[in-house]
Amino acid sequence: MNLLRTTMISGTGGYITRRLHVPQEVWSQGGAKLGNLMEKVRVVDILCTALEDLQGFSSECFGAGNVSSGMALGIGSIGRKEGEAWIAKLEDFSTVCDGVVANFGKKLGVGEGFVIKKTTWGDKLGRRFDKLTNGKNLDSPAAYVQGLKRLFLHAQLLDEHTQAITSTPVAPAYGALPSEIRSAADIKLKRSSEFFASVVLTFVIRDLSMLLDKYAKKCEKWLAE
Template structure:
């Protein structure tokens, strides 16, 4: 779904997100649509992009620069318990960031109810997350819908890293990188990747699809006006 949404933003002709629903590119850039809580959404998107960029660097460091799904990554032969533990630690760190996002912004954005577990360590991440929000949004126009849409495009692209690792681990034929993982760490990685998937489905895509529905409604009304004229 994130790949399909990104395509509607990047392709001049827009794209289909279902067999029946085509979203023109202009839907995302139209003026006059008043989306709610845009500053909070910009903050959330910026921090998630930063976290995923760090994970991308770690993935390259631990497993090589190639595809983890195809088995063509350059570092496969050197994957051992140390690398596996380090990667699971990065996944755990990302889970904590997701929990903190929901704890700090979920209520205002109307998303993520019941997502955060009591043992997630949200409190310990609160200060760090606040500093990240300040760092990555300093000097930016947080009320700008254009900044929000541009951020979503980056986020959807970065999130494909998690999709790639999920496919490598959860496919019937497990990718070589994950077959090298000790069984306990492979299970831990699977749990964290599934939780990341749940976060994007129940939190990020929830508020994005709501906004898209509002944008489509505004765009349809404009089209009706143009036809009437």
């Protein structure tokens, strides 16, 4: 996701594999018709809001900064109480992910292999997200790409926490936590990773493939001229 974001924000684009370079213009070319843009923009906005909430709690609990680098401020005050509260917040995010799959997965053709847990996603939560996206231009390709930039940036929080738990030795931010708390956090973070792999990246890579194909055809036309 970080590599994909680089292709969107860098003027020269970027490599997402050793052989595949994606120019920035791929994301902003006119005439590209991507399917279900309204649903995709809404999903991205929902996830951004949920991750921003998670980021805020992470800063309160672990301190500001990168938790995997040992540079987070506030280290030393993290005990079982804070750890359990963090687990609860990760569970809240997991509930949002389940709701996204349940409400949008079929229409977007994503989520295969991602087992949905029983979720409390209901009318109240649905109205909350309706309010978040109310009045926004949900079928704009530009809004979609802008949303992806935000989402891929916020998603790095999950990577930082994953690295903090799995590093050897465990990062200081998690060092004082009981092993069962670390294990529970690891499980929930892996579930979030599975969600991004089977849901978000599935439709983003599909769209990128379509955009690259259109861009390549434009380049062929320019060369012919």
